[in-house]
Amino acid sequence: MKLCRIPCRGSVLLWAILTQLLLCRNGVFAGNSTKACKLLDKSESEKKVLDRLEPLAGKNLSAVIEVDKESYTYVFQLCGDAGGVQNAGVIQKKTNSEDKPTIIGSYTSTKAIGGSDWVMLIYHNGDKYDNHCNKEARKAIIMISCNKNKAAGDLEVIFEDREKQNDCFYLFELDSSAVCPPVQSQLSAGSIILIIGFCLVAVYLIGGFLYQRLIVGAKGMEQFPNYAFWVEVGNLSADGCDFVCRSKNREEAPAYRGVSADALDEEPEERDDHLLPM
Known part of the structure; x- marks a missing residue:
């Protein structure tokens, strides 16, 4: 049993490696990153635009339409094998048919253009047309618009523009929150200060109340922090307001009209010492 322990561990490790290789071959791990896409221009701006679509990587999104009584299924995958077709970003196949699917665009020839709330993804080098567009290679344009309520919405087939000599394309639309701009704080500096x-006032009131009640042992209104101070502040504020805001003469008016205040002043005391007998 001891001699078999090392070979058994080696067999388990070998099976684990083979399982991972098989999963990668089937596209389970290959389609979970935008790094699989090959940009035609290889510019930093396009790399940043493509990185915004990271949440969509590894997802097969499909749409079914009817054209001339024929049902077609379109499958799109971001930087991964759509429908399991190697290097295919978008494919078209007849519904419930065993025919070979048509590659609309390949993620190995990608172009990414982005705005504030949208991204236009272009897959080039699809299968060539048989009788249209001078038999040029097909091209898929996927317009991804911002929708904060959907991580990945339904794929919509808008139309196929093939009634011209060149530069034909398939147009698709998709809603996703991945391309939405980051939410910025709507609070102004004044709101933050308020x-x-x-918060400071709440901490002062709650902390002071607990201190007065639990530590000092105050009861009633005395539980309010610095109660005596705030009562005095109220009285002083009222006195100050009365002194500053009231402009009337503080000397009381006489009780009767026509009598001046000077007439009511106390007359000087008269001495009558000369009337006393000598």
């Missing part, structure tokens, strides 16, 4: 002020 929120901080309210």
Whole structure:
């Protein structure tokens, strides 16, 4: 049994490696990143645009339409084998048919153009037309628009433009939150200051109340932090407001009209010492 322990572990490791290789061959791990896409221009701006679509990687999105009483299924995958077809970003096949699917565009020839809330993904080098567009290679254009409520919406086939000599294309639309701009804070500096002020006041009131009640042992209104100070502040504020805002003469008016205040002043005391007998 001891001699068989090492070969058994080696067999398990070998089976694990073979399983991972098989999964990669079937596209389970190959389609979970945008790195599999090969950009035609290889510019940094296009790489950044493609990185925005990372949440869509590895997902097969399909749509079914009817043309001339024929049903066609379109399958799209971002930087992965659509429908399991190697190097195919978008494929077309007849529904419920065993015919070989048509490659509309390949992710090995990708172009990415982006705006603030949209991305246009272009797959080139699809299968060539038989009788249209001078038999040039097919091309798929996938317009991905912002929709904050959908991680990956339904794939929609808009139309196929093949009634010209060259530059024909298939147009698709898709909604996704991956291309939405990041949400910025709507709070102004004044709002932030007010929120901080309210938080400090709440901490002061709650902390002071607990201290007065649990540590000091105060009861009633005395539980309010610095109660005596705030009562005095109220009185002083009222006095200050009365002193500053009231402009009337503080000397009281006489009780009767026509009598001046000077007449009511106390007359000087008269001395009558000369009337006393000598």
